[in-house]
Amino acid sequence: MTVPKREPLMPIPDPRGGLDRRQALMLLGAGLLTPSELLASELDPARFSGFVDGERQSFTLSNGTVLTHDGLVLLNAGIRVEGGRIVEVGRGVTGGEDLGGDWLVPGLVDAGCTLGMYEIGGEPSTRDDGDGPAVTVAARAVDGLNPRSQTLAVARAEGITHALLHPSLGRLVPGQAGLIRTAGGTLDSTVRRESVALVVCFGASAKGGEGGPSSRIGISRALLELMEGAPEPQALSARGRSGAGGTWRENSRSTSPPDTEHDRVLQQVRARSLKVIAAADRADDIERALDFFDAHQLDGLIMGGAEAWMVASQVADAGCGVLLGPLTTQPDSFDHIHARYENAAMLHDAGVPLALRSGGNHSSRRLRLQAGLLTAHGLPHEAAIHALTAGAGALLGVPGLGRLDPGTAATFFRATGDPLQPRSQVVQVWMAGRRADMRTRQTELRDRFETLSPR
Numbered sequence: 001m002t003v004p005k006r007e008p009l010m011p012i013p014d015p016r017g018g019l020d021r022r023q024a025l026m027l028l029g030a031g032l033l034t035p036s037e038l039l040a041s042e043l044d045p046a047r048f049s050g051f052v053d054g055e056r057q058s059f060t061l062s063n064g065t066v067l068t069h070d071g072l073v074l075l076n077a078g079i080r081v082e083g084g085r086i087v088e089v090g091r092g093v094t095g096g097e098d099l100g101g102d103w104l105v106p107g108l109v110d111a112g113c114t115l116g117m118y119e120i121g122g123e124p125s126t127r128d129d130g131d132g133p134a135v136t137v138a139a140r141a142v143d144g145l146n147p148r149s150q151t152l153a154v155a156r157a158e159g160i161t162h163a164l165l166h167p168s169l170g171r172l173v174p175g176q177a178g179l180i181r182t183a184g185g186t187l188d189s190t191v192r193r194e195s196v197a198l199v200v201c202f203g204a205s206a207k208g209g210e211g212g213p214s215s216r217i218g219i220s221r222a223l224l225e226l227m228e229g230a231p232e233p234q235a236l237s238a239r240g241r242s243g244a245g246g247t248w249r250e251n252s253r254s255t256s257p258p259d260t261e262h263d264r265v266l267q268q269v270r271a272r273s274l275k276v277i278a279a280a281d282r283a284d285d286i287e288r289a290l291d292f293f294d295a296h297q298l299d300g301l302i303m304g305g306a307e308a309w310m311v312a313s314q315v316a317d318a319g320c321g322v323l324l325g326p327l328t329t330q331p332d333s334f335d336h337i338h339a340r341y342e343n344a345a346m347l348h349d350a351g352v353p354l355a356l357r358s359g360g361n362h363s364s365r366r367l368r369l370q371a372g373l374l375t376a377h378g379l380p381h382e383a384a385i386h387a388l389t390a391g392a393g394a395l396l397g398v399p400g401l402g403r404l405d406p407g408t409a410a411t412f413f414r415a416t417g418d419p420l421q422p423r424s425q426v427v428q429v430w431m432a433g434r435r436a437d438m439r440t441r442q443t444e445l446r447d448r449f450e451t452l453s454p455r
Helices: 021-029 035-043 150-156 216-228 261-270 283-295 308-317 343-350 364-376 381-388 390-396 441-450
Strands: 059-067 073-082 085-090 103-106 108-113 160-165 175-181 191-201 275-280 300-304 322-324 354-356 412-415 426-431
Touching (some): 073 103, 108 322, 108 364, 108 390, 160 390, 275 283, 283 308, 308 343, 322 343, 343 354, 343 381, 354 364, 354 390
Parallel strands (some): 059 103, 275 300
Antiparallel strands (some): 103 412, 160 175, 412 426
16 A cells, blocks of 8 residues: 655755754754754854855846836846946846846935844843943944844845944933944944944933933033043044044144043044034924034034924035934924924925934834835935935945945845835845845744644
8 A cells, every 4th residue: 555645744944044943843853854963053153144145146137127226217127246246237137037027126224223232122131222421422332233133134124234323312422323234143244334423412312311411501511511622633543443434644733642432532523534423303403413513513414303394404504414214203292393294305305415214223124114105295206215225325425335336235125116115025135245034033933833733
């Protein structure tokens, strides 16, 4: 008698492709995986890298819809990648994998968030997003990053490839913002620039920390004293900080290097080799931030900007960009009682450069859909795409970030449609030519319980 072959209760994956714990144990119990293979699967650091490909790849994608960083839509187009870099993009690309009309979009950039700095907001033991004192100039957001945080995986699965990481607000000077990518698995691989700007706060967000000011009068006084005590911009120092400037560069007025990291950072700020990001939402706070930049000749950006539409002409005349968001801010605070969804459109019409930010840890995944909401309230589609992709790089001085130009790193994602549309799904993400892992804790739970094994 022939015994029919019994189908396994679950597909048998290739152990070399990475297993979750449940899969590995089931295969071990079925005799399809040896203990040594189980151990190798469990302990392989590559499982946590966020990448599927170990090395930068060469490949071609064609017959798709390419969306450029300035919002231009190219039909029947593709991208050719060699060694992790784009060598050709446009309608002339043929061969390789047929996309069947799917969209190729530059990697999105969250231009201000606390992504990967805590897991559970209400559990203090998981929070590494700030320090206690009101002024912590030397504090760096990247020193609180967990490169294996589940929040990075969730953001990555929604097309967010990079983020400007800043300490949590709520203090006068919370510290320095850095640039990260949402895959890597180690600090060296995830952190792209340790320091790109010093963050200072105006308004309610500055009223906190040990010894901090309690009023706007106190905020202005404290910031004035901070800058008056800063060293003269006579020399620039990195002192081993890879993202904070260059090596010492002497001039005729320079004497000796500053003694502390606090002074070194402030000296870079005064020398305009390190940007200043001013967190401000209320219109008058934005005006004070602009005056602060002008009085001390700083290279500054506004972050937040919920009421920026009210002073759009002043922001534009100052040549200042805005890291706008959270994008769904409503008039539910005295710091932004005049918030409105037309804010982005009005700033764009005034000629203010924009980049879009989530402002949080768990909200990056919604950034592209919130940008779609702004287009429904007057922001042109091409402006929204630019603000989501190349906008942050242009404002922060990071060439190539969020762009699909030949010669740049092949960092983009494949989607089923316009990324600003809620029904469009992100299918695959590439970073510097490496396929990113699209699994998250949520998808693993879904796959685990989607089909229950019979008793």
